[in-house]
Amino acid sequence: MEDLVKTYWPQFIALVAFVAWLKRLESMVRGHAEVISELRREQAEINRRAQDQAITLAAIKESLSAIKITLDRLYERMDRSK
Numbered sequence: 001m002e003d004l005v006k007t008y009w010p011q012f013i014a015l016v017a018f019v020a021w022l023k024r025l026e027s028m029v030r031g032h033a034e035v036i037s038e039l040r041r042e043q044a045e046i047n048r049r050a051q052d053q054a055i056t057l058a059a060i061k062e063s064l065s066a067i068k069i070t071l072d073r074l075y076e077r078m079d080r081s082k
Helices: 002-080
Strands: none
16 A cells, blocks of 8 residues: 555645646636626626617607707798798
């Protein structure tokens, strides 16, 4: 048994170091997965806000168009009354 330990101790140390490295790598991956999930939530919120703003902008454009039509009619009436 002692000869076995003496013979393979470098491989054992390398195996322990490899397992420790894998554990550290797994921890980093989990941390990055949490960051990615948070970024995806933020992106979904940004997309929702952009859609809301697009709807609001369309309503503003429609209102401005109606105001323009009204102003054009008023201008025509004023022009005719001269």
